[in-house]
Amino acid sequence: MSDKKPGLNKLYALSSENKVFCFPRPLKHSIKIGKRVYDVRLKTDDKFGTYILWKNRKYPVEIVRSRQNKYEILFNDISYTFTVETPFSLKRLKVLGSGRGKAEKELVKAPMPGKIIDVLVREGASVLRGEPVIILEAMKMQNEIQSPVNGRVTAVNTRPNTNVMKDDPLLEIKIE
């Protein structure tokens, strides 16, 4: 990718909540807030590893994951996920996005590693948002996993006494 066409002098970082942040390319090590310009410095030292220096404060940063144009950043102990788009890819995304309907199926995943104690619903059962569907034991606690949506259970991918990893699919719910 060595595109020097005009229009490639900007990049957009889209958050998982569809907030858009726009930055110039080449990227500057300063950001304008209101009328003032503040320096942003990415630094590394032996004690803390990598951090961002902003308004005289150090914020620890870590790259949790990066895949293609998707980045998960841990900033001051909070994780943020962004996809970085060029003006062209952003435009394409908007075209695609406008034609895309809402997701029809919701996958219920294990929020943490643990053991399935009970599956409270069967295939075909209709569930309401917030209704407990699975009991997962982790760290000696029984955790209720609730349905994220109103819908009908279309698949049950687990059963009691199964050990699961974080993000293992447990149920599939068709949104109704």
Added chain:
Amino acid sequence: MNIKSTDMKIKRILIANRGEIAVRIIKTAARMKISTIVIKTAVEPNAMYVSMADIVYDNTEDTSDIPVFLNIDKLIEIAGKTNADAVHPGYGFLAENAYFAQKCIDNNIIFIGPSPDAIYKMGNKTIARRIALASGIPMAVGSEGNIGNEDEAMAVAGKIGYPIIIKAASGGGGRGMRIVRNPQEMERMFIIASKEAETAFNDPSVFIEKYIENPKHIEFQILGDTAGNIIHLGERDCSIQRKHQKLLEEAPSVALDEELRKTMGNMAVRIAAAVNYYSAGTVEFLLDSDKNFYFMEMNTRIQVEHPVTEIVTGIDLIEQQILVANGDKLKIRQNDVNLKGWAIECRINAEDVQSGFAPVPGRIENLSLPSAPYIRVDTGVQAGSSVVANYDSMIAKLIISGRDRKDAIRNCKMALDKVWIKGTKTTLPFFRMLVRNQKFLNGDFTTAFIEKDLDKYFLSSEYEEMLAAWLATKLFIEENFLEDSIPVDFEHTSEMSPWLLNKRINQF
């Protein structure tokens, strides 16, 4: 306090625990010139507590599924092999196991804690309820004894009136508890509570109490000796909790004035006296909005949050436990106890506040904990340590003091920004948000605070998100546009504000 080590029967303590509490016990023992023995396990052979003790018993060959800290016979055997005069159980594991305490005594090992009888009576919540009732301690109405099945639970709840709370008879630490608001929920909640009680305490029995809505959790620290002297060291406010798991504790509490402190403290002493209590213990109460208080339970051990009491009273509770176990009488009288200043403890756990406080076991790559006169850090981890799924997810307790509550919170805010932990997500963003929350600052919070009064569980400003976006963009450029690293064209791109453009794009 002056301690002559020659007076001490206790010269060598086996610590039947791990983590920060093992480290905590080692520190006081060392100051008292008592040597300590710890157990090195296969799960965490390089743990901090192992490197700090005088004697290390190597148990890494033991690959049993049950942690050695729960294996009574093995612990007695280790105490014998290492010539320990005493065992300190810490908290959790066997700390409130009457059988273990008795076994120690039977083998001529001093158990640093209360009598097996007191542990048993207070450990069984239905017996404890009966004792409290007989001693005239205010209590929420509840079932006479344990509840056998869902149908009985329905009947009792119908009589008491909803909402009710199901509690594990052998419970503690918030496990095996479920609130039931209507009969439809009863069957499910009863089964969950009972199952949780069984896994956590090897005892599925549960009982029912009227649920007190929006109470404060106020607990009193008790100290007693074997001569029958019992005093209280004031209260701790542990209302900041999530699903009955305490996150932040403070001493004293904004909810108590001197008079109420005296009344509740006397009640706490009275219930301790009813079981001839000695050593350190905690009497937990719920305090409702009309300042009515109800006995909840007594914990017959040192508690995680004991440091806040140590700060405001200046008394080392571990030292007192050891002295009492040695047979010494308390040198402190109730009138000597003066609460000075304010203390706050933040439990920094390896939990993901962005996914409902889910524990995130993992390796702590690096950490930097601040130090200042107003900061005390109790921890059992260091860089390279792992938070293992076998145990709790605690990384450190950040204990902050101040002249008063306002001062302590201000200090807390500063300290929180100086804690750096790499390798795992932690509860830090929760506390950073909490110390800026107006209701918390006003002292206006109950045990329902986290679930009801917060719409967000963590601190994250739009600036922080913007800076994270900047970093993501920087990484993308480094990976995709090599030529950008050549410093050309800088003046060509004018300064721009990410948000100004953000607005324009949204208006497309």
